[in-house]
Amino acid sequence: MDFNLSDLQRMLLDSAERYIGDHYSLEHRRSLRDSADGIDHAAWQTFAELGWLSILVPEELGGLGGSMADVAVLAGALGNRCVREPFTSSAVLSCTLLAGAGETQGAVLESLVAGEARITLAHDEPGERYDYRSPRAVTLAEAGGTLALSGQKMMVLDAPSTTHFIVSAQGADGLALVLVAADSAGVSRTDYALYDDSRAADVAFDRVAVSGENILASGAAAEALLGLALDRARIALAAQSVGAMEAELEICSAYLKERQQFGQAIGKFQALQHIMADMFVAAHQARSMLYFALSQLDAQAAERERAVALARVHIAEAAQLVSRQSIQLHGGYGVTDEYEVSHHYRRQLIIEKLYGDLAYSFSRAAA
Structure with missing residues (x-):
């Protein structure tokens, strides 16, 4: 592995050190506690304009087509100033899941890259502890000719500011990853602050209608x-x-x-x-x-x-x-x-x- 910074990494690091160094003071970070969702929406839009949200998006889908080494350079700068914006949940975890689904989710990826969409994974469930391989209690089943999502998720990181959830559920073929708009009928949540003033929520899905095109992947x-x-x-x-x-x-x-x-x-x-x-x-x-x-x-x-x-x-x-x-x-x-x-x-x-x-x-x- 080459430990020298590439041109892209130098660009990311320079832009991060300038913007984050000027913007994320201790006083600014403390002021975000009073906001409903704990994030700086203007800063998030700047993240998009600087290209930070598109690092892992393939070039054919409008992104930079970067690597995790590129992400790590930027993430280190974010950690250096204790930035709590939903970068990891949206631009890393959810971006990987959406890109893995291929061109069918191109429109959602474009919204993420533009800073309009914030997406988070809803996986953990009551009564378990970091169980990433077992069957899900949340179910994706056919009801009245349509697919419906039902069940509860807990400790969904960055949920108060999200526009979409990627929900892990038990479907007919095993594990299913489903994209659900946060404002869909049947979605409710209980928000709370974490110890570092970032936000999370417990989310309930009550027979939320799901279309087949929003199933990102299933089974193995x-x-x-x-x-x-x-x-x-x-x-x-x-x-x-x-x-x-x-x-x-x-x-x-x-x-x-x-x-x-x-x-x-x-x-x-x-x-x-x-x-x-x-x-x-x-x-x-x-x-x-x-x-x-x-x-x-x-x-x-x-x-x-x-x-x-x-x-x-x-x-x-x-x-x-x-x-x-x-x-x-x-x-x-x-x-x-x-x-x-x-x-x-x-x-x-x-x-x-x-x-x-x-x-x-x-x-x-x-x-």
């Missing part, structure tokens, strides 16, 4: 496509986590140089230097594991799954060490809302839980 094809999309989403989140760790290192380094105690900067204390050294090593090892997972994303499914699971384990453990020590270095007030490190700490906790937590990744790697 659906299982393979969902597995690929979820692994891509996990790596995008891992890249955000690595970006957040590197930001925490910068914040702590600056703080240790500025904070005075006993007439000198606390960064001169050897005990704190040792903590920073441990954080530095953990962050760099996490980036190495990210590169390892990226190098295996196009391998056979079993090799890809193992690489992603191992990377998630190492990166999640490193994120816990770095974010907790960042709080420690700032003292008791590091946990308060006025300090940047507290926001990174909360974001790292949420990232570790999405699409399979640390324990799930351990078991997946062992299997």
